[in-house]
Amino acid sequence: MEGEAILLFLLFVFKSYAAELDSISDSKFLTDADTLVSATAIFELVFFQPGSSENRYLGIRYNKISERTVVWVANRDYPLLVGSRPMLKITDQGVLGLFDNSSLIWSSNITTSGNTTARLLDNGNLVVIDQQEKVLWQSFDYPTDTLLPGMKLGRDYTRSKKWYLSSWKSSQDPAPGELTWGPDTLGYPENKLKQGALVHFRDGPWRNRVFSGVSAYRKNLTFTHNVIINKSEVSFAYNFKDNSLLSRLTLNSSARLESWVWLENGTGWRISLSFPRDTCDRYNICNAYGICSLNQIQQSCICLDEKRFVPKKQMDWNRADWSGGCIRRTPLQCKSGSEGFIKYSNLKLPDTENTWFNMSMTLEECQRECLKNCTCMAYANPDSSLHGRGCLLWFNDLLDVRLLPEGSGDGEDIFVRMASSELDSESNFKIQGGANTKIIIPVTVAGVLLIGFISTCLCYSQRKRNQARPTGGDEILNDSKGQEEHMEQPLFSFSIIANATANFSHDNKLGEGGFGSVYKVIGMLEDGKEIAVKRLSMNSSQGVDEFKNEVICILKLQHRNLVKLLGCCIQRDEKLLIYEYLPNKSLDYFIFDKTQSVLLDWTKRLNIIKGIARGLVYLHQDSRLRIIHRDIKASNILLDQDMKPKISDFGLARSFGGNETQANTQRVVGTYGYMSPEYALDGLFSVKSDVFSFGVLVLEIVSGKRNRGIIDPENEYNLIGHVWSLYNEGRFMELIDNGCAESCHPSEVIRTINVGLLCVQQNAGDRPNMSSVVLVLDGEGELLQPKKPSFFMGSELPIRNFSSNVFTGGCTITMVEPR
Numbered sequence: 001m002e003g004e005a006i007l008l009f010l011l012f013v014f015k016s017y018a019a020e021l022d023s024i025s026d027s028k029f030l031t032d033a034d035t036l037v038s039a040t041a042i043f044e045l046v047f048f049q050p051g052s053s054e055n056r057y058l059g060i061r062y063n064k065i066s067e068r069t070v071v072w073v074a075n076r077d078y079p080l081l082v083g084s085r086p087m088l089k090i091t092d093q094g095v096l097g098l099f100d101n102s103s104l105i106w107s108s109n110i111t112t113s114g115n116t117t118a119r120l121l122d123n124g125n126l127v128v129i130d131q132q133e134k135v136l137w138q139s140f141d142y143p144t145d146t147l148l149p150g151m152k153l154g155r156d157y158t159r160s161k162k163w164y165l166s167s168w169k170s171s172q173d174p175a176p177g178e179l180t181w182g183p184d185t186l187g188y189p190e191n192k193l194k195q196g197a198l199v200h201f202r203d204g205p206w207r208n209r210v211f212s213g214v215s216a217y218r219k220n221l222t223f224t225h226n227v228i229i230n231k232s233e234v235s236f237a238y239n240f241k242d243n244s245l246l247s248r249l250t251l252n253s254s255a256r257l258e259s260w261v262w263l264e265n266g267t268g269w270r271i272s273l274s275f276p277r278d279t280c281d282r283y284n285i286c287n288a289y290g291i292c293s294l295n296q297i298q299q300s301c302i303c304l305d306e307k308r309f310v311p312k313k314q315m316d317w318n319r320a321d322w323s324g325g326c327i328r329r330t331p332l333q334c335k336s337g338s339e340g341f342i343k344y345s346n347l348k349l350p351d352t353e354n355t356w357f358n359m360s361m362t363l364e365e366c367q368r369e370c371l372k373n374c375t376c377m378a379y380a381n382p383d384s385s386l387h388g389r390g391c392l393l394w395f396n397d398l399l400d401v402r403l404l405p406e407g408s409g410d411g412e413d414i415f416v417r418m419a420s421s422e423l424d425s426e427s428n429f430k431i432q433g434g435a436n437t438k439i440i441i442p443v444t445v446a447g448v449l450l451i452g453f454i455s456t457c458l459c460y461s462q463r464k465r466n467q468a469r470p471t472g473g474d475e476i477l478n479d480s481k482g483q484e485e486h487m488e489q490p491l492f493s494f495s496i497i498a499n500a501t502a503n504f505s506h507d508n509k510l511g512e513g514g515f516g517s518v519y520k521v522i523g524m525l526e527d528g529k530e531i532a533v534k535r536l537s538m539n540s541s542q543g544v545d546e547f548k549n550e551v552i553c554i555l556k557l558q559h560r561n562l563v564k565l566l567g568c569c570i571q572r573d574e575k576l577l578i579y580e581y582l583p584n585k586s587l588d589y590f591i592f593d594k595t596q597s598v599l600l601d602w603t604k605r606l607n608i609i610k611g612i613a614r615g616l617v618y619l620h621q622d623s624r625l626r627i628i629h630r631d632i633k634a635s636n637i638l639l640d641q642d643m644k645p646k647i648s649d650f651g652l653a654r655s656f657g658g659n660e661t662q663a664n665t666q667r668v669v670g671t672y673g674y675m676s677p678e679y680a681l682d683g684l685f686s687v688k689s690d691v692f693s694f695g696v697l698v699l700e701i702v703s704g705k706r707n708r709g710i711i712d713p714e715n716e717y718n719l720i721g722h723v724w725s726l727y728n729e730g731r732f733m734e735l736i737d738n739g740c741a742e743s744c745h746p747s748e749v750i751r752t753i754n755v756g757l758l759c760v761q762q763n764a765g766d767r768p769n770m771s772s773v774v775l776v777l778d779g780e781g782e783l784l785q786p787k788k789p790s791f792f793m794g795s796e797l798p799i800r801n802f803s804s805n806v807f808t809g810g811c812t813i814t815m816v817e818p819r
C-alpha cells in the first residue's frame with residue numbers, strides 16, 4: 001500500500017516534467033504538462049488555450065505539423081479557469097474523467113465494471129477500450145466543429161445518438177455556437193447547415209459516392225463517401241483517397257463549411273472546397289417550384305417550367321423578388337387517372353425534410369406509390385449509383401431547387417406530378433420545333449441593327465460532313481466538346497434579361513427581323529456596359545442542342561471586325577442571343593442618308609471598307625471554321641463609337657470544310673442586290689459569293705447609293721451597271737458621294753472603285769479573294785483590270801416571286817428547310 005503511494009507520488013513528480021504518454025490507464029494520467037500522442041504522432045491530446053483566451057481546454061490537435069490546429073475539444077462548455085490544476089484519468093468506474101482539483105468537470109460518460117484504457121488513435125479518435133480492446137466510448141461520437149476522415153455525420157438509432165458538427169462560439173471559445181451541420185431527423189438524409197432553426201445551406205440528398213446537388217463537386221474527387229442508410233443507422237463519412245494527406249472539414253463561426261488539406265511545401269492548410277459556393281447555394285431563395293440558376297451576371301430564379309408553372313406573385317417576380325415562388329398553372333385534382341408526371345433534369349433535388357423513402361423500390365413502383373397519396377408531389381431516385389433502385393417521395397412543395405450544369409453529373413432527375421391537361425408530348429427540356437414547318441419570311445431590314453440569327457446550318461452541316469469523313473472530323477468534334485464546358489460562362493439568365501427589358505417591351509426594342517426582335521439592355525454586365533439581345537421567335541424550328549452548338553461555333557469567332565456574341569440564353573422555348581451593343585447603328589443608316597452621310601468622310605469610308613475586308617478574310621481563311629457569310633450588306637455592318645465596322649448577322653452563314661470552296665444549296669437566301677449571279681441563279685455559293693456582295697458594298701459606300709436604287713432609268717441599270725459605264729468612260733469621280741467628295745484622294749478612290757468592280761465580276765473565278773483585296777486596298781497588291789461585271793437586275797431572278805414587296809432597302813428571303 002505504501003509502495004503504491006510512493007510510486008504514485010514518484011509518477012506525479014516525474015510527470016510534472018512533461019511526459020509523452022501513449023495511453024491513459026490506472027497508472028497513467030494526464031496533467032496539463034503532458035501530451036497523449038497517437039502511435040505515429042499525427043495527433044495529440046493536450047490542454048490548450050484557444051487564441052488569446054486564458055481558459056484552458058482538453059483537446060485533440062495535430063502534432064507533427066507546424067500548425068497545431070485543434071480538431072476536437074472535450075470540455076467545450078466547461079473551461080478550466082486560470083489557476084486550475086487539471087488531471088485526466090480513468091476513474092474507479094472505468095470512466096475517463098477530467099478533474100479540476102478533484103472535482104469532475106467532464107467525463108467519457110460510459111460506465112463499465114472492468115479495467116479500461118484510453119488511447120488516441122492515428123485518425124484522431126480518442127477511444128476508451130476495455131481489456132478485450134472493445135471500444136466503449138470514442139470522441140468520434142461527439143464531433144465538435146471538425147469532421148475528420150472516417151468520422152460520421154448522421155443518426156445512430158440503436159443508441160439514439162445524433163452526429164453533427166457545431167461551430168465554435170468564436171475563435172476564443174469552443175463552446176457550441178448556433179451553427180450546426182448534419183442531417184435532419186426527418187426524411188431522406190441530407191446535410192443542412194443551420195443556425196438554430198434557420199437553414200443556410202443543404203448539400204442535397206446523400207449519394208453513395210458524392211453529394212448530389214453540389215455543383216462542381218464531382219470534379220474534385222480527392223475523397224470518397226461512405227453512406228449508410230438502414231434501420232439502425234443513417235450515416236455519412238468521407239475518406240481521402242490519398243491516406244497520407246491530412247484533411248479536415250470544418251464548420252466555422254461565419255456559417256461556412258471548409259474542406260482543408262495540409263500541404264507540406266510550406267503552404268500549410270489550404271481550403272480545397274468551401275460551401276456555400278455561390279448565391280444559388282443559399283437555401284431556398286427561389287421558394288416553391290422555383291429554380292435558382294446562375295450565370296456570369298448573377299443568380300436568378302425561374303419557375304420549374306414556365307409553361308406549367310407561374311410565379312405566385314408575378315409583380316414581385318418581375319422585380320426580382322422571388323420569395324413568392326411558383327405554383328402550378330393547373331392545380332392538382334387528385335382524381336385517379338387524372339394525373340401524371342413530368343421529368344425535369346439536371347437539378348439539385350428539393351429539400352427532403354418532408355419525404356418518405358424506400359431504397360429497394362424501383363422507379364415504377366415509386367411512381368405508383370406517389371400516385372396513391374394525394375399529397376405526394378414528386379418522386380425521384382435519390383441515388384443514381386444504386387442501379388435504378390431507390391424511391392424518394394416528396395409530400396410538400398418542392399423547395400430549394402437549383403439548376404446544375406448539364407453534363408456535369410451533379411444534377412438529378414425528378415418526376416413532378418402534374419394535372420393530365422399539362423401532360424403533352426413535349427418533354428420539358430427539349431422543345432422540338434415544328435420540324436416540318438416551312439417558313440418564308442420577307443423581312444424589312446432598314447434600321448434593324450442586329451439580325452443576329454445564327455445559321456441553322458452552320459455547325460450542323462459541319463457535323464454531318466464530319467460523319468461522312470471521319471478522318472477530318474475528330475478535331476472539330478473534340479473542339480466543340482472542349483467548348484461545351486465553357487458554355488457555363490456565356491449563359492445568361494432569361495428572367496434577368498426579361499426584367500431588364502421590361503418583359504421585352506416595345507420601348508426597349510431596337511428592331512425586328514424575320515427570326516425575332518432585338519432589344520437593348522442597359523447595365524447588364526458587371527461593368528455596366530450595354531448589350532443587345534436578340535430574341536428568336538418561338539416558332540424557330542431549331543432545337544436546343546443545335547442552337548447551343550451554333551452559339552458555341554459563333555463564340556469561337558473573335559475578330560475586331562465581327563460583332564461579338566457574348567452568350568446566349570435558353571429557357572424552354574425561348575432562345576436569346578446576347579451581343580455587344582454598338583451605339584452607332586448600321587452602315588446603311590449613314591451612307592444612304594443625305595444628312596448622315598456627311599459624317600462619313602473619305603478616310604472613314606475607306607477605313608470601313610478595309611475593316612469589312614479584314615473581317616471577311618478572317619471568316620474565309622483565318623477562323624478555324626472557315627465561314628461564308630452569305631449576307632454581306634450595308635445593314636449587316638454595324639459601326640462602333642469610332643465608326644469601326646463590325647460584321648453582324650451570321651444567320652445565313654455556312655461553314656465549309658478545308659478543301660471545299662464551293663457548295664450547292666437548294667434554297668437561295670440572301671439579299672437582292674448583293675447576291676452573286678451564280679448563287680442567285682444556280683444556288684452555288686462559295687467565298688466568292690461573299691466577295692461579290694463585298695464588291696457591291698464597296699461601290700455603295702463610295703457612291704452613297706444603293707445597288708438596287710435605280711440610277712439610270714434609261715438603261716435600267718443598277719449601281720454596278722452604272723459604275724461600269726462610268727469606269728469605261730473614265731468618269732470615276734462622278735461616282736463619289738457628295739458627303740465625302742471634298743475629303744477624298746482621287747488615287748484612293750480609283751483604286752477602291754477598281755477593287756469594287758473586280759469583286760463583282762461576272763465569273764466567280766475572276767474575282768479576287770479577300771486577302772488580295774486587303775492587299776490592294778492597302779496599296780500593296782497588283783491592281784488588275786476588271787472584266788465585265790454582272791449587273792443583272794433583281795427582277796431577273798427566278799425567285800422574284802418571293803419579293804412582291806420589293807423596296808429600296810432590299811429583302812432578306814429565308815426559307816427554313818424542314819429537317
Ligand SMILES: *[C@@H]1O[C@H](CO)[C@@H](O)[C@H](O)[C@H]1NC(C)=O
Nearest residue numbers: 095106107108109110111112
Ligand atoms: C451522460 O451525460 C449526460 C448529460 O451530461 C447524462 O444525461 C447521462 O445520464 C450521462 N450518461 C451516463 C451513462 O452517465
Ligand SMILES: *[C@@H]1O[C@H](CO)[C@@H](O)[C@H](O)[C@H]1NC(C)=O
Nearest residue numbers: 357358359360361362365391
Ligand atoms: C420497400 O420496398 C420493397 C419492394 O417494393 C418492399 O418489399 C418493402 O416492404 C418496402 N419497405 C417498406 C418499409 O415499405
Ligand SMILES: *[C@@H]1O[C@H](CO)[C@@H](O)[C@H](O)[C@H]1NC(C)=O
Nearest residue numbers: 355356372373374375376395
Ligand atoms: C400521405 O402521405 C402523408 C405523408 O407521409 C401521410 O401523412 C398521409 O397519411 C398519407 N396519406 C395516405 C392516404 O396514405
